[in-house]
Amino acid sequence: MTEATPHIEAIEPKLFRQLLGCFPTGVAIITTTTADGRPVGLTCNSFSSVSLEPPLVLFSLRKASSLLGSFVEADTFAINILSQSQDVLSGRFASSKVADKFDGVAWRPGPLGTPLIGDCLASFECRVHARHEAGDHEIFIGEVKHMDTGSSDHALVFYKGAYMMLAESLRKLVLEGQLGTTDIDEAYRALYGTLLRLACDRAADAEIDAIEAAVDDIEHHQGTEALPQRIEATARFFSSIALAGHNEALRLMAQTMTAVLRERMTHVIPAHPRPDVFPLRRMVVQCLRARDAEAAVGALDGLITALRKAE
Known part of the structure; x- marks a missing residue:
């Protein structure tokens, strides 16, 4: 009797690169x-x-x-x-x-x-x-x-895609509660606002598809037990925006901010399911597809504001 050949999934390049970064x-x-x-x-x-x-x-x-x-x-x-x-x-x-x-x-x-x-x-x-x-x-x-x-x-x-000196310094500040929400939100608005404007001009359709796939995963993993998957999907939402912006310097900064996001969602802020903000993430994707930079930035600003109101 011949044993069935086990199915081995192909190596996904982005995940391979991410794991090498460990x-x-x-x-x-x-x-x-x-x-x-x-x-x-x-x-x-x-x-x-x-x-x-x-x-x-x-x-x-x-x-x-x-x-x-x-x-x-x-x-x-x-x-x-x-x-x-x-x-x-x-x-x-x-x-x-x-x-x-x-x-x-x-x-x-x-x-x-x-x-x-x-x-x-x-x-x-x-x-x-x-x-x-x-x-x-x-x-x-x-x-x-x-x-x-x-x-x-x-x-x-x-x-993990960032200089350890900076990433570890920010991580320490987050865990010690010394990095304020206002400062973080300003950084997110400035950094990802710029990246969204660049993405509207530079992103390929497949890169926007990747952002939307991350949104799908966030919405799919909404149970309390699915928090780790929701955190990773949220991190992928922002990192996909950074990739779509096609600016290597800003991408490195974004990777460091993603490390901050993971720490805050894991240890600091209550990362409860938030179906009320689903339309705002969808709006970011829709504006990117329409190449409407100002509307995309506005949708991101609305998303950040809505998330903070419930903290």
Whole structure:
């Protein structure tokens, strides 16, 4: 008798990325030079050690990256480990809108000629040891030839889509009751109001569908026993708006605000079922589909006001 093959569901990319975010990582800027000697670099949290003897490290790079060709052609690269005071640098080197990432940035060429960024916690200058194709990424393994220490600051840590320093600070303030409702509501109105305006201009229909799917899940999970699912669906409603806005900097801010939302709904505010606000969330989606930015922002403002009245 042949056993039935168990059904295995396909991996959902957004959930896969979200769960990977449960593993805190350091943040580094990977640098190299182009064939004409121009310094280039990008923010990365895929850096890892490989071997002590010989000293090997690796990082992975998306095949879609505009810098893939530069790293493939280069014989060397450097890993620059960022401190928590260098979060601005992290954002700069992660942005596709900054043409010259090194403009105004303190750096020097290392012994191999690779750009080393000033005031980092540590730097590793490597010669390429091997390169491997892996799915939608290219893995670069480097043999460390030179290394240096720098700042004694704490490391910049990325966790669940946000810098841990900021996310943990906000989480602590929420749990201690030091972050007021008025301040939070103003932040939500300003941040998500901007994101809704951007989404009305930039969002694909599928991205609006994702927002509506989150609304469906909120309305479906209304029992007291369904609170964890309702919290996650509410978080997904806001994170889907952030994705639809297509602004990476604002998306990171939104992910941090989502962490605040989860803590408040879990530990602070009474997260009772609220069928009375269903039409307001639906209105946000309808206004997005109509590409009516002001009406979408108005619906969000009404949603926040209605939720607070019952607290």
